[in-house]
Amino acid sequence: MTETSAESKGEVSPAADARPLRIAIVGAGPAGIYAADALMKSDAEVSIDLYERMPAPFGLIRYGVAPDHPRIKGIVTALHKVLDKPQVRLLGNIDYGTDITLADLRRFYDAVIFSTGANADRALGVPGIELDGSYGAADFVSWYDGHPDVPRSWPLEAEKVAVLGVGNVALDVARVLAKTGDELLPTEIPPNVYEGLKANKALEVHVFGRRGPAQAKFTPLELRELDHSPNIEVIVDPEDIDYDEGSEAARRHSKQVDMVCNTIEQWAIRDVGQRPHKLFLHFFESPAELVGADGRVTGLRTERTQLDGTGNVKGTGVFRDWDVQAVYRAVGYLSQNIPQLPFDDQAGTVPNEAGRVLADENSDDDARYVPATYVTGWIKRGPVGLIGHTKGDANETIACLLDDAAGFTPAPEPALDAVTDFLESRGIPFTTWAGWYRLDAHERALGEPQGRERVKVVEREDMLRASEPDKA
Template sequence: MSDSVQTRPLRVAIVGAGPAGIYAADALMKSDAASDGGISIDLFERMPAPFGLIRYGVAPDHPRIKGIITALHKVLDKPSVRLLGNIDYGSDITLEDLHNFYDAVIFSTGANADRALNIPGIELDGSYGAADFVSWYDGHPDVPRTWPLEAEKVAVLGVGNVALDIARVLAKTGDELLPTEIPANVYEGLKANKAVEVHVFGRRGPAQAKFTPLELRELDHSPTIEVIVDPEDIDYDEGSEQARRNSKQVDMVANTLQDWAIRDVGNRPHKLFLHFFESPTEVLGEDGKVVGLRTERTQLDGTGNVKGTGKFNDWDVQAVYRAVGYLSQNIAKLPFDEQAGTVPNEAGRVIADDTAEGNDRFMPATYVTGWIKRGPVGLIGHTKGDANETVANLLEDRSGFAEPANPSEDAIIDFLEGKQVPYTTWQGWYRLDAHERSLGEPEGRERIKVVERHEMVAASEPDKARNR
């Protein structure tokens, strides 16, 4: 970095304004560099609104998790951070453009696609990915406004929190979810939902489930959902017992499942079954539609892993939702590991040439953080550690950054306005937020989420006067 750079703030672009991107902005602002010469950060977001996964990936009946927005809000309120929303990286702005305006670029684009499950029949009508369904009930502007909810019996494949969210939303009534922020189209869809049985399948045992204890217990809070666990599915080997001893959370989950397995089944109208030791092997079809699920019974092998028994079970279901993990999508002009679903990196530095040595291995001034860096694992809070590591390396590298051609804060605004990109701003989010709250107020609801992109942009009334 030339001496002239010392007289201006370090300019950093962050692509993706979800938790990972906002945590990276926070880490930058708390660094020594912020006091040395100042930091100037622009967060680019594809949606007209910020918060990423919190807004479009968390079930609407989880206000506790959505409370994380309060902390993220404080970061975006800082004067050295600017939000530029409704901007599509790759078309509205390119990597070359970003390096033209900024000293460094951090990608925090997350993971919003479904990981594949390669079993026969997975492509049948009535077989769905978790990410698509979550996007629908969370009012994502880029997905269809309707969802087919004709199945009376539904299978959910996976034993993580996303699987629990899907099972719970499918098993609840539309009226139970009406007090949340769901838009009218989602309420109408859920109100017409015909599901009365939801079956959740895991190929391993209770000690290997990836639920968090609180999320699991919340299943039992609904007055309409009877949670059922088969006593035969409560089994532990030495590896499982070790997992329980090593983790309080694993032990809490196992204890909750045990308690449910020994209680009498009640009479709540919707049944939600949690099945363990059932490995999905085929989605059964007829005339191109789902008519069942075939699983192989498994058993523990002593280490906490399982092996097949050769015994198969057929389940009468008319829809299958796979919740077997999210997958990040390729980012234009960046290398991508299709298998891992991540951008190859070393502690956040993007690797351009793995055969080179030293700094020649890395793309200049280009970094990743969050799920695009390490894959879609861990809770939202884990992204803080990712951000701290990436930012530390960015700041370590800054003396070698090339001087951008147009580093002034106005230059990027001139560029976007020159291309007539209808960008939104942080002040625009305040207006959209107030609008959504005003929609909910007559019904006694905190907010009603706006779905249509053009309506979000209109409600944001993006100001083009070089302000935030």
């Protein structure tokens, strides 16, 4: 099953005499692929193995972007060009910490970069959050994106739904809930997701932000897309249009903030139309409690807030109950602990300095850092910023790695086939870049009879079979 990259090209550093620098990158989403790209664009001779827990690469591009966002998924084209390079090799379906450990990686690589991202939901500490009908946005996104490790069905019985948060993930969740299954059928959604969305009973979706329009984290394009559906009527209460000095300053200093505010203002002053599904954007409503009966969500209680002059808000003591039967929290992603590395549970990041993993923040000598170990992307800085921001992260981390390379302890077994022999000896079925091409062709073939670009394969075993030679 081994499919290797190009042959070694020559000396890179004293740590890797007469051979390329061997680098392992754990996580084949945008952050990991951008790190590989930065390495290959440097003057160093490198040989990179990109590890991925899923059988397919691309991380949140495949499993975190809404299916009706083909433009964002177009980033895959650029990532493809990186993975096509002979210096990089994909090793998929390998779970770091289970299938391979940091000690194992040290045998085969001179340095290790972790780019494992963030795929869990950040907690929201309000009463009732544990009720049935209370969901994390990340879990819902994984379901509609056909992630193999989540249930195949999703409860969509609620006619009125609340979404907490005013970022792009909240918009994705709200839009998917408000659209019809048939609207989303032309996308790559798998059959189980289509059947679930086709049976969705939601007629009203309410999106709640505790601050005002100028503090919303939407991007202008994503926001405007809400209004493109023939089935979704976007509604804003004119009383939610309010700005203080801090808000006006934010508008002056950011064209994007101003564009978001202008769009919201236009929706607030127009007449409500006749489109069947209503999507309400509420501002200055802070979630206070999920109301329940018999263990299930029956409503949401919010406290009205008001601006304090700085762009922040304070509570007014005025509460309102909303008639909803499901609540989705989209208040941020959270990275998960990486085995054998230090972890900041509060920040959800690996402690680091410019990408170098910190072993002892109080030390000023070499013991300050975990040797030859780096992070990039959301596991480095937290789940903030758009996909493109990870490029700057990667460049900073790779600059540090290359500065340190002369001092690396050379890997004992740097040969390309050493790690694949190791995986095969463990009986670990891994996928490759050539395997992705076969899976990609298989998914496109599934979509072709329906006039769709692709139909995503969900089951892990089916993905593995499609990735094998002559199985597509």
